[in-house]
Amino acid sequence: MLYLGPIPLRGYAFCIIIGVFVAVWLGNKRWIARGGRAGTVADIAVWAVPFGLVGGRLYHVITDYELYFSEGRDWVDAFKIWEGGLGIWGAIALGALGAWIGCRRRGIPMPAYADAVAPGIALAQAIGRWGNWFNQELYGKPTDLPWALEITSTADGRVPGTYHPTFLYESLWCIGVALLVIWADRRFRLGHGRAFALYVAAYCAGRAWIEYMRVDDAHHILGVRLNVWTAILVFLLAVTYLVLSSKKRPGREAVVEPGVEAAGGEADGDDESAGESVGEGKDDESKADEANDEAGSAKKT
Numbered sequence: 382m383l384y385l386g387p388i389p390l391r392g393y394a395f396c397i398i399i400g401v402f403v404a405v406w407l408g409n410k411r412w413i414a415r416g417g418r419a420g421t422v423a424d425i426a427v428w429a430v431p432f433g434l435v436g437g438r439l440y441h442v443i444t445d446y447e448l449y450f451s452e453g454r455d456w457v458d459a460f461k462i463w464e465g466g467l468g469i470w471g472a473i474a475l476g477a478l479g480a481w482i483g484c485r486r487r488g489i490p491m492p493a494y495a496d497a498v499a500p501g502i503a504l505a506q507a508i509g510r511w512g513n514w515f516n517q518e519l520y521g522k523p524t525d526l527p528w529a530l531e532i533t534s535t536a537d538g539r540v541p542g543t544y545h546p547t548f549l550y551e552s553l554w555c556i557g558v559a560l561l562v563i564w565a566d567r568r569f570r571l572g573h574g575r576a577f578a579l580y581v582a583a584y585c586a587g588r589a590w591i592e593y594m595r596v597d598d599a600h601h602i603l604g605v606r607l608n609v610w611t612a613i614l615v616f617l618l619a620v621t622y623l624v625l626s627s628k629k630r631p632g633r634e635a636v637v638e639p640g641v642e643a644a645g646g647e648a649d650g651d652d653e654s655a656g657e658s659v660g661e662g663k664d665d666e667s668k669a670d671e672a673n674d675e676a677g678s679a680k681k682t
Contacts, residue, residue, distance in 0.1 A: 392515025393465050400505030401430055408498035415497055417489075417638040425483030425494060429476045436475020440468030444600060444607060465516040469506065469588075470611055473581075492574030493637040496566070499580040500559040506584070507555035513548035521545030521594040547594050554587035572633030573626055578619045585616035 408422040442449060442459045445466070449459040477495070484491045513519040517534045522545055529543035561583055566576045589612040600607045 393512030394462075396509050396512035396515070397434075397467075400508035401426070403508060404498060404501035404505040407501035407504065411500070412494070412497040412637070415493065415633075415637050416641055417493075417497070418641055421487065421489070421638060422494070422498060425480055425487065425489070428483035429480040432479025432482075433472040433476025434462065434467070436478075437467035437469065437472030438462050439475070440471025441466040443471075444468060445598075465512065465518055467509075470608075470615070473502075488639045490634060490637065492577070493572070493634045495574050495577035496571060497576075497637075499577040500562040500566075503555045503559035503562065503580055503584065507552040507559070510548045510552040510555070514546070519548050519595060519597060521547040521550075522596055544596070545594055547591050550594075551587065551591050554591065555584065558583040558587070570633045573630045575623055575626055578623045578626070582616050582619035582623065585612040585619065588612045589616070 405423050405426050408426075409419060412422045413419055438459075448454060448466075449456050477491075480494060480498075481491050484494050514530070517532055517539065520530050520532065523542055524545050525543060526545070528546060528549070530546035530549070531541075531543050532539055533541055535541060558580055562576055562580045565571060565579055571579065589609050592606055592608045592612060595606070602610055
């Protein structure tokens with residue numbers, strides 16, 4: 382644990398804070414590149430981040446209620462978010478609600494905002510996962526691989542030993558997801574929420590197999606961990622949105638923020654501007670020719 386003066390700064394909370402700053406920083410750069418104003422991403426994040434933290438905690442407490450409300454447990458611990466326990470599904474769901482409120486207040490299309498912040502969210506997850514290392518939690522099956530995680534704590538039923546660092550696997554996967562979204566967005570000019578949908582689908586694909594490796598207690602449905610089912614369901618929803626949205630509204634938004642034109646303009650707009658410039662050039666040439674003819678006639682007279 383680190384201390385900022387008299388204030389204790391736990392590793393888990395520190396990782397979350399750094400992740401939020403990285404997400405806002407990258408989201409701001411991408412928003413400006415799309416034609417938005419600097420600072421808009423941070424303004425909306427003021428709504429999205431608190432909602433996301435509450436949503437993430439609620440999902441964790443609801444799905445692991447026995448950790449807080451069973452016999453011998455203290456329900457007050459459910460509020461100790463700094464000790465770990467955030468469900469990404471709840472964080473994204475309620476965080477999206479907060480972002481929607483912020484976007485609505487600014488008159489900004491929510492899908493455009495989601496596309497701008499998508500890779501930043503993935504990087505925030507990659508950084509936030511290292512909080513699990515500080516708390517010695519969310520590891521996988523025993524292993525003697527060189528990168529195995531050594532568990533020394535015996536709290537909450539932990540057995541000291543070396544295990545698969547599933548938090549590390551997920552962190553690396555999230556970095557890959559961020560790079561994938563950035564590349565695909567540049568290559569295919571994703572818009573109308575498709576960059577965010579790609580992030581969701583790619584993350585769920587990795588979360589499913591990483592979740593399957595974990596050995597911590599979890600609720601099961603038909604012998605499969607609840608979070609695996611959640612990842613499969615959300616993956617299918619994201620892919621469906623990608624396909625349907627691509628057919629219905631191809632391309633990217635022309636304007637992402639009221640009063641600000643899209644950076645660089647749309648292709649059609651550029652062509653039209655170019656056409657107008659060429660037309661104006663021809664008009665100028667015609668006027669010049671007419672002036673020369675008139676001058677010539679005046680000399681002959």
